Amino acid sequence: MSKVFFDVGISLDGYIAGPNGGPKNPLGDEGIKIHNWMFKQKAFLEHLKIEGGETNNVDNDIIENIFNRIGANIMGKRMFVEGEANWPEESPFHCPVFVLTHEKREPWIRPGGTTFYFTDESIQDVLKKAKQSAGKKDVRISGGAKVIQQYLNAGLIDEFTIHIAPIVIGAGVQLFEHLDKSKFSFEIKEVVNSPEVTHLLYIVKNKR
C-alpha cells in the first residue's frame, strides 16, 4: 500500500539546515555540510542533470530507492521559494509537487515531469490529493521541518529516514521539535551505515 514518508539529512546536533537560509543562501550557513555525502552520489546528481558521481555504494543505493518510490511530494512555501531560486530548469522531482501556501497561483509545469500545485487546503486534504496523484507509489513530505512536524503531529506519517552526518553545526533548523509525542511512537526498522553517514529508518506506530 502507498506510504507517506519523509527523509532528511541531519547533523548530530539535530539540524537539517543551517541558520539564515533563503533563496540566496539555500540550506542556510554551512547547511550543505549536512548533505555532503549526498551531493557526491550519482543517483542524486542525475536528478539535477549533473553528470558523474559515485555509484556502487550504500549511500547511492539509498538515494536511488527513495527517488524510485516517490509518486508525489508535499512541501512548504519556504522550501519552494528557496528551491525555485536554485533548482535547474528541469526541477529535480519528476512528479507532482504540492506546495502549501496561501498564495494563489496556477500550476507551474516544468520540463521533465514536475508540476507544482499551489494550495491552501488543510494538510489532510492536500495529502489526499497527493496520494491520488501518487497512485501505487509513495508520498514524500519533502519539508521543511515545520511541515514535517505538522504531518507527524497529525498522525499522517508512516515511516521516515534520517541520514545522520557526523558533524555539529551549532545553529539552524531543528527537525525534532514542536512535536506532540502523545500522537505517535517510533520503532527502529533498519540501520545502514557508510563511512560518511548513518541512515536510520523508523516506522511510526500508535498514530492518533
Place this chain on the structure above:
Amino acid sequence: MSKVFFDVGISLDGYIAGPNGGPKNPLGDEGIKIHNWMFKQKAFLEHLKIEGGETNNVDNDIIENIFNRIGANIMGKRMFVEGEANWPEESPFHCPVFVLTHEKREPWIRPGGTTFYFTDESIQDVLKKAKQSAGKKDVRISGGAKVIQQYLNAGLIDEFTIHIAPIVIGAGVQLFEHLDKSKFSFEIKEVVNSPEVTHLLYIVKNKR
C-alpha cells in the same frame, strides 16, 4: 594506549536527560525512557547489584565492553549529587571517580572498589590524575552534558558512543550544544543496531 571517551544514551531529539532533574528526580522527567534498553541488561543491572536481566544480545555486550574498559571516571558535581542520593551502598563504578567541584571534601571510599575524589583543579589536571589511576584502562567522562562539552571543546576526548533511543522527549538536557566545532571533527567508526536502540561510535579527529 589508554583512551578518553564518553558514552551516553540520547533521545532522537538530542536529550540525555529530561527536565527538572535532581537528587529526587534522577535523569529528569521521562529521562528514564532514554535508557529503557539499558535497564533491561544484565551487564548494567549487576553493577547495581540487581539480579536478572537480559544477556546474549548486542546491547548487553556493548554495556559489558564499556564497563570493562573503564579504569577511572570523571563527573560533574550535579551528576554526583544526583547519584549520591540514588546509587546503592556499593556505588556502580568499582574504580576511582573524580568529581569536579569547588566543595572541599575528603575522598569517599565505598565498598566494591569505588572511591570518589573531589577536586577543583583544571579539567586538564583532573584528566592527568584520572589517566594515572586508570593505568592501561580508559578514562570515561561520565557526564553530565556540560562536563562532556568542556572536555570536547578542550580537544581531550578520543572517541564516544551515543546510544540513540527511538523516542522524542521534547525537553531536558541537550548533549551536542555549546560546542566549539573548530576544535574537532568526528569520524564514524562503527554502528550497531538492535530492536530498541542504535549505538553509534565516533572517533574525534583534528583535536586542537
